[in-house]
Amino acid sequence: MEGETLDQAPAxxxxxxxxxxxxxxxxxxxxxxxxxVLKDIDLTVRQRERIVICGPSGSGKSTLIRCINHLEQxxxxxxxxxxxxxxxxxxxxxxxxxxxxxVFQQFNLFPHLTVLENCTLAPIWVKKLPKAEAxxxxxxxxxxxxxxxxxxxxPLQLSGGQQQRVAIARALCMRPKIMLFDEPTSALDPExxxxxxxxxxxxxxxxxxxxxxxxEMGFARMVADRVIFMDQGEIVEQAxxxxxxxxxxxxxxxxxxxxxxxx
Amino acid sequence: MLALxxxxxxxxxxxxxxxxxxxxxxxxQVLTAAAIVLLGWYLVHNTVAxxxxxGMSVGFGFLDASAGFGISFTLIPYQEGDxxxxxxxxxxxxxxxxxxxxxxxxxxxxxxIGLARLSDNWLxxxxxxxxxxxxxxxxxxxxIIAWFFGVFNLLPRPRDSLSWLDVFALNNRGFYMPAPLPGxxxxxxxxAFVLAVAFAVGLKRWAHRRQDATGQIFxxxxxxxxxxxxxxxxxxxxxxxxxxxxxxELRGFNxxxxxxxxxxxxxxxxxxxxxxxxxxxxxxxxxxxxxxxGQHEAAASLNLKPSWTMRLIILPQALRVIIPPxxxxxxxxxxxxxxxxxxxxPDLVSVWMNTSLxxxxxxxxxxxxxxxxxxxxxxxxSLIMNQYNRRVMLKER
Numbered sequence: 001m002e003g004e005t006l007d008q009a010p011a012x013x014x015x016x017x018x019x020x021x022x023x024x025x026x027x028x029x030x031x032x033x034x035x036x037v038l039k040d041i042d043l044t045v046r047q048r049e050r051i052v053i054c055g056p057s058g059s060g061k062s063t064l065i066r067c068i069n070h071l072e073q074x075x076x077x078x079x080x081x082x083x084x085x086x087x088x089x090x091x092x093x094x095x096x097x098x099x100x101x102x103v104f105q106q107f108n109l110f111p112h113l114t115v116l117e118n119c120t121l122a123p124i125w126v127k128k129l130p131k132a133e134a135x136x137x138x139x140x141x142x143x144x145x146x147x148x149x150x151x152x153x154x155p156l157q158l159s160g161g162q163q164q165r166v167a168i169a170r171a172l173c174m175r176p177k178i179m180l181f182d183e184p185t186s187a188l189d190p191e192x193x194x195x196x197x198x199x200x201x202x203x204x205x206x207x208x209x210x211x212x213x214x215x216e217m218g219f220a221r222m223v224a225d226r227v228i229f230m231d232q233g234e235i236v237e238q239a240x241x242x243x244x245x246x247x248x249x250x251x252x253x254x255x256x257x258x259x260x261x262x263x
Numbered sequence: 264m265l266a267l268x269x270x271x272x273x274x275x276x277x278x279x280x281x282x283x284x285x286x287x288x289x290x291x292q293v294l295t296a297a298a299i300v301l302l303g304w305y306l307v308h309n310t311v312a313x314x315x316x317x318g319m320s321v322g323f324g325f326l327d328a329s330a331g332f333g334i335s336f337t338l339i340p341y342q343e344g345d346x347x348x349x350x351x352x353x354x355x356x357x358x359x360x361x362x363x364x365x366x367x368x369x370x371x372x373x374x375x376i377g378l379a380r381l382s383d384n385w386l387x388x389x390x391x392x393x394x395x396x397x398x399x400x401x402x403x404x405x406x407i408i409a410w411f412f413g414v415f416n417l418l419p420r421p422r423d424s425l426s427w428l429d430v431f432a433l434n435n436r437g438f439y440m441p442a443p444l445p446g447x448x449x450x451x452x453x454x455a456f457v458l459a460v461a462f463a464v465g466l467k468r469w470a471h472r473r474q475d476a477t478g479q480i481f482x483x484x485x486x487x488x489x490x491x492x493x494x495x496x497x498x499x500x501x502x503x504x505x506x507x508x509x510x511x512e513l514r515g516f517n518x519x520x521x522x523x524x525x526x527x528x529x530x531x532x533x534x535x536x537x538x539x540x541x542x543x544x545x546x547x548x549x550x551x552x553x554x555x556x557g558q559h560e561a562a563a564s565l566n567l568k569p570s571w572t573m574r575l576i577i578l579p580q581a582l583r584v585i586i587p588p589x590x591x592x593x594x595x596x597x598x599x600x601x602x603x604x605x606x607x608x609p610d611l612v613s614v615w616m617n618t619s620l621x622x623x624x625x626x627x628x629x630x631x632x633x634x635x636x637x638x639x640x641x642x643x644x645s646l647i648m649n650q651y652n653r654r655v656m657l658k659e660r
Contacts (some may be wrong), residue, residue, distance in 0.1 A: 059526065073562050097566040108561035112370050112579045121575065122565035131475035156657060174565060 022047045028077035039233040050210045052220040053228035061213045065180045069100040086195050105183040107153035107163045115166050116151040121172045141169040145199050161192030181212040224233030229253045327621045334609045336525050350619055354611030362597040368536035374542025380548045399541035411530035411606040421517045435524045440510035440520045446505035455498040463487030527608035542592050550585035556613050583655045590648040594641045
């Protein structure tokens with residue numbers, strides 16, 4: 001089903017509606033000191049849904065997805081991920097983090113460990129897998145991101161695009177239900193963006209629930225079920241890619257799109 | 264035919280030859296080597312000529328002669344009639360004692376101050392910063408003299424000693440502590456300790472292999488540590504505590520018995536430890552700060568516990584930054600301990616370069632031997648440091 005609907009946005013928005021809610025954010029507010037970074041965010045994500053979040057810098061899009069796995073703490077409102085509410089209870093944070101994988105703009109690979117060790121560290125220590133089993137899983141995923149031959153190298157010996165693919169494999173080794181991508185291609189040279197996006201498209205095709213903060217509008221058109229535009233801490237507009245790009249409703253969205261699609 | 268570029272057309276002759284980069288490189292090296300050889304020849308020639316003029320001989324024969332002077336504090340046994348070579352060893356032992364104790368204290372203190380420097384608490388952060396900035400930016404010699412004349416020399420007389428539990432005593436004659444007197448069977452306690460250490464190492468390896476095979480995590484570190492502490496203690500009690508203590512006691516004008524160190528030793532160790540701890544604290548702080556926030560976030564997003572994050576992610580990267588400059592601080596402690604001469608502590612420089620040299624007049628062998636000791640100590644540590652560095656260096660490109 002996923003394969004055919006990939007290019008027909010309206011069809012699978014409808015199909016998504018019948019699926020289970022996996023992330024629910026209601027009335028979420030957050031401040032950095034005086035700065036109101038998230039304002040009354042309401043967002044529901046359904047299983048297998050692919051969401052692209054865009055907006056000008058400082059609009060709160062990264063903070064929004066970082067709140068989902070508690071890298072940032074929200075101050076008001078409710079966040080529920082797969083039935084676990086994000087609150088002060090450490091067990092809930094554990095439960096949520098074990099279902100949510102994250103890919104960072106700066107890769108954040110562990111430079112003192114090999115590519116393979118980067119991928120097996122968390123399965124061995126958190127999931128308590130035997131080393132051989134963790135390595136099997138890791139090699140399988142390194143093959144999926146097309147760099148199994150780099151397994152014994154260290155991260156700094158790889159190109160940016162390769163490092164980011166390792167980071168994706170590392171997150172997938174924990175078998176997450178949801179993947180968060182925080183500007184995964186912003187730190188890459190242009191010729192390496194495609195190799196990372198290809199891996200992400202494949203992941204989307206396999207039915208992973210994805211929240212992607214990115215300015216890659218081609219990627220948004222191709223895989224997103226829904227595009228969300230944020231500005232000044234608010235969700236201004238959300239729609240399927242077809243409507244979003246061709247018939248944006250608000251002036252702020254139109255201005256942003258004219259700037260980002262101009263070149 | 265292509266015309267030759269202008270520069271190569273002009274390249275002939277002596278000027279052209281001198282402008283050749285390869286010729287220049289060799290020429291500079293030849294000139295430098297010649298200058299060094301000339302300087303060396305001048306120094307040796309000058310020394311030999313001067314020694315001849317004064318009728319002095321250079322050699323190591325004096326080492327077997329009796330030194331004939333007393334040394335106020337010695338770690339290894341020494342009497343006035345002992346030879347110069349014994350004096351050399353006494354100096355080395357005293358220097359190493361000061362250096363090792365100062366290094367241990369400076370490391371512990373530096374670690375605490377360095378972590379305090381990163382504290383979220385404003386008061387703790389500011390206090391540790393003040394400590395570092397004041398003590399790091401004043402001369403060490405000044406601090407040694409201040410500790411000696413301003414603190415340890417102004418302590419009460421022996422009969423008014425500062426005493427702790429009647430076991431330790433501190434007064435203007437020194438610091439006094441009980442001396443251990445191992446009884447029969449104590450060697451079994453030491454053997455038990457050695458076995459426990461071996462057991463802990465084996466346990467760590469076993470736990471590692473088991474985790475690789477089954478994924479189960481065994482707390483090898485606390486269990487091994489408990490074994491090292493409690494196994495020798497158990498053996499100690501079973502054997503009926505074969506260890507006696509010789510207590511220092513106030514007799515007449517001073518304490519007798521036990522172990523003691525003079526005030527100059529205390530002042531030197533405290534000054535060296537405190538001064539060096541500032542530099543180690545800064546190393547610790549910069550090491551921990553050198554690990555980016557992204558590393559913490561990546562570990563958190565993978566659901567690693569904070570203690571594992573520290574052990575598996577942060578420390579291996581921070582130590583790489585902390586250890587090399589800290590080891591050069593250790594070398595500095597060893598070399599700075601020679602300032603002992605200012606407060607009369609008999610370290611190597613004091614008993615050897617000062618007293619022995621003045622008495623024997625054998626400047627060349629004595630200076631050479633002293634330099635050889637400091638060089639050997641520093642180079643040994645450097646060697647270890649380089650090995651470690653090679654092991655933990657990040658692989659790039």
